[in-house]
Amino acid sequence: MSKSRISARIQAIAESATLKVDAKAKALKAEGKDIISYAAGEPDFPTPAHIVEAAVAAVRDPKNHRYTPAAGLPELKDAIVEKTKRDSGTEVTAAQVTVTNGGKQAVYQAFAVVVDQGDEVLVPTPYWTTYPEAIKLAGGKQVDVFAGSDQDYKVTVDQLEAHYTDKTKALLMCSPSNPTGSVYSKEELQAIGEWVASKENLWVISDEIYQNLTYDGVYAHSITELVPELADRTIMVNGVAKTYAMTGWRLGWMVSPLDAAKAANNLQSHLTSNVSNISQRAALAALTGDQQPVRDMLAAFDRRRKVAVAELNKVPGFVTPTPKGAFYVYSDVSALIGKEFGGVKINSSLDLCDYALDAAGVAMVPGEAFGPSGYIRMSYALGDDQLLEGIQRLQKLFG
Known part of the structure; x- marks a missing residue:
């Protein structure tokens, strides 16, 4: 009886769904397609300058080598x-x-x-x-x-x-x-x-x-x-x-x-x-060090959060509670499961995300990555203009 080349323990691990969606969105962008991605849980701001300067000084100090x-x-x-x-x-x-x-x-x-x-x-x-x-x-x-x-x-x-x-x-x-x-x-x-x-x-x-x-x-x-x-x-x-x-x-x-x-x-x-x-x-x-950059980023996230919730709740079939922390919205889209859009039958939130990416260039993470189907996660840690434009694409797509 031959043994598998890769251990069963490691083969059982699923790829990170959020990174997978983000990688797909980046690949499509690299092909020249107009993609707006809400997939990665990653602030779009640069690391604050005083932190970067501390790292530069650390690189030059041999004790850190x-x-x-x-x-x-x-x-x-x-x-x-x-x-x-x-x-x-x-x-x-x-x-x-x-x-x-x-x-x-x-x-x-x-x-x-x-x-x-x-x-x-x-x-x-x-x-x-x-x-x-x-x-x-x-x-x-x-x-x-x-x-x-x-x-x-x-x-x-x-x-x-x-x-x-x-x-x-x-x-x-x-x-x-x-x-x-x-x-x-x-x-x-x-x-x-x-x-x-x-x-x-x-x-x-x-x-x-x-x-x-x-x-x-x-x-x-x-x-x-x-x-x-x-x-x-x-x-x-x-x-x-x-x-x-x-x-x-x-x-x-x-x-x-x-x-x-x-x-x-x-x-x-x-x-x-x-x-x-x-x-x-x-x-x-x-x-x-100085915590003002954190307060500035938080203020931007808060502004985007309010826009995301208000605009997503205008998308037919999206129910989006107001989050009180982090930088994600998690929409209940169960009302759209079983419906057909553009000749495509939506049987799951995975289908919905695939359809949105193909038809509108909007990348989201389906609920299957986090538990049951019927939900989608969108990060609002991206630029204000892109945040609004992507949701407006969804309003047109499902409107």
């Missing part, structure tokens, strides 16, 4: 400790911080550290497209807990309880959410935290990468801030990519209880060793 501690530069870890206290309301030590190559590595390591073969992970759905693959690689089983647009895409304690079993090892939380932009209120998150606290040995993996991108006076609470007794079984995942327009710098981190941090550090020492020292110095400047 060598290996450094695998878990991160001490100065950066101290800055992350301060940020965690300031923005997550939780006091931690530098020994609990692991600096990673972007938020994705932090997510992967978080699941690898706490999930064993056959363990179940409760995942509020819609979810970010990478979570299922990271859970799968750890040997875990994802258990979807679905909340639709009627719930503002936020799960309840009753729903979590209905899906909890004796195999449940962890709960994944992402607030503000990718892909929906929903933010759990203090009361909602506290209720979930108290429910977790009532379950012995249930971990929380809290993805807080968008915590500084909120609107309308909304504050993104951390579960450890509201239910402090969960600090000993919560891993917080974060990074500079979204807040500081640093997606290409690949700098994230995880904040864990000491035993989990030690395990993550051991894994990382073999996986990647230290993150690029240049990116670490840049991240240090981001966290400790």
